[in-house]
Amino acid sequence: MPGPPDSRGPASQLVFESGGYSYSIQRALVSHPDYDTLLLSSRQLATGGPFKLVVLKPILLEHGREARTRALEEVRLSKSLGHRNIAPVLGTVAHNEVAYVVMDMANGRFLLSLMDAAVSVNQRLSHDLAAYVAAEVAEALDSAHRAVDEEGHPLHLVHRAVGPLLIRVGYDGRVQLTNFGAAYSELLGRIHTPPGLLRGDPAYIAPEILLGYCKPESGQRDLITPRKLDGRADVFSLGLVLLEMLLARYPLDPPDTVWMDVEKRFPPEVRGERSSPLPLETLANRVLHFGPEELQRATRALPESLQRILSRALRPNPDERYQTAGEMRDELRAFLKRPGQQQPFGAKEAKAEANAVFDQASDLEKLGAYPIVERGILPLPDDLSLEGPDELDD
Structure with a gap:
């Protein structure tokens, strides 16, 4: 069963500092034409300290004021949305001609x-x-x-x-x-x-x-x-x-x-x-x-x-x-909680069922197709690897 990504060791393709933090982009978490591009990154204080996994959503500055304003709106809204079932938005950062919305990475x-x-x-x-x-x-x-x-x-x-x-x-x-x-x-x-x-x-x-x-x-x-x-x-x-x-x-x-x-x-x-x-x-x-x-x-x-x-x-x-x-x-x-249930289905049961599904899907001999767009959650056979290099140009 593959575990959560480890932020301590992978080689980084792009490293930059912004807002008092150092960011090391590891790889694309999601890159699909139907959805926003999401990049998995580690973050730490520029002065050092522990790493934290975050997700960066790129906002191209060349798209103008509207794209930047919407990114700031998302950050402002997040301040009113403190709830355990809502992923926190940590802020925005910029590097070269790209701004990023920084989101908490829930493993x-x-x-x-x-x-x-x-x-x-x-x-x-x-x-x-x-x-x-x-x-x-x-x-x-x-x-x-x-x-x-x-x-x-x-x-x-x-x-x-x-x-x-x-x-x-x-x-x-x-x-x-x-x-x-x-x-x-x-x-x-x-x-x-x-x-x-x-x-x-x-x-x-x-x-x-x-x-x-x-x-x-x-x-x-x-x-x-x-x-x-x-x-x-x-x-x-x-x-x-x-x-x-x-x-x-x-x-x-x-x-x-x-x-x-x-x-x-x-x-x-x-x-x-x-x-x-x-x-x-x-x-x-x-x-x-x-x-x-x-x-x-x-x-x-x-x-x-x-x-x-x-x-x-x-x-x-x-x-x-x-x-x-x-x-x-x-x-x-x-x-x-319907009658006949020994106990209500909750997070513990969800964890067990999801893990069982991915345990079976990890058996590559059973995978006839691989439609999943999220990177890094299962090993990919060579002939089903997503096209395009992993590297991110600085």
């Missing part, structure tokens, strides 16, 4: 990596593990949705990008939600989204955000921000993540029905902040058509209690969903 793997590892050995995550992860993320979202600024004013924060590669499952079974860089909030002085840009992850986006483009409301803040946008949008996204964990496949691919009104339902000129596996207008159209009937067909083999939770989380109309992430958390935890 573990991304949920996407865990899901891919299970698929690679023909397994599904248990219902309990899926419910536990979703409950912990719902706990994080409930705290974020209730966050206030320095003056005590509600931020009305919406994460907008809840997905499997922004959820981290620690080696100890602890779950953290990461990366609020695409979040909507009423933070004073925040920069507004440019017209025609869909923030967040389009594969997990709530239908009310998409409808903001198709059927704008009177008084709507902007194209991506419906007048009543709130944390219920994140509840929908988390519902899709939970469904994906339980089905071991992305719920909207392939669809049960092919709809022919793509251009009519969603404007094709809108571009996503992140790339998506399907054309944006096609993916958005599937989200807009994913209603109770489609959900019932997808979940018919699941326990009735999980069907009820998913049915409420994935209602197209936010008024019919859980009104807070805390309500979803409570029902998921009730499932984990």
Whole structure:
């Protein structure tokens, strides 16, 4: 079983000092066109002392004031988000023509990596593990949705990008939600989204955000921000993540029905902040058509209690969903404490199941494919190595 990365010895490709700290970038943790580039780095005081593992998210200064301002917004927001299930943001640093958001490194793997590892050995995550992860993320979202600024004013924060590669499952079974860089909030002085840009992850986006483009409301803040946008949008996204964990496949691919009104339902000129596996207008159209009937067909083999939770989380109309992430958390935890359970499923059980999955996936003879995008969590056979050199040019 591979353990946490060791920050004491690996050779560094890029070393620089900023803000009183010395940073040694070890390697890419995640480098994928659908997600932010994340770099694993060690950090220590410039005067010496112990090393700490951190994650650096590059922000290219050549992208101008907007990119820098959004990085600073993410740091400011993090000061209002102190919660054990939310990965801390430590600040920003700069080197040459690149600025970095510095994030705490929780030893573990991304949920996407865990899901891919299970698929690679023909397994599904248990219902309990899926419910536990979703409950912990719902706990994080409930705290974020209730966050206030320095003056005590509600931020009305919406994460907008809840997905499997922004959820981290620690080696100890602890779950953290990461990366609020695409979040909507009423933070004073925040920069507004440019017209025609869909923030967040389009594969997990709530239908009310998409409808903001198709059927704008009177008084709507902007194209991506419906007048009543709130944390219920994140509840929908988390519902899709939970469904994906339980089905071991992305719920909207392939669809049960092919709809022919793509251009009519969603404007094709809108571009996503992140790339998506399907054309944006096609993916958005599937989200807009994913209603109770489609959900019932997808979940018919699941326990009735999980069907009820998913049915409420994935209602197209936010008024019919859980009104807070805390309500979803409570029902998921009730499932984990259902009659017949010797003890509630928690971090200890999550650790054991995740380790068992990766133990099997580490047997390279069983790996027919290797879709995982996170580096360093399993040894790679030579013919499946990720393309491109590991070195980072200074």
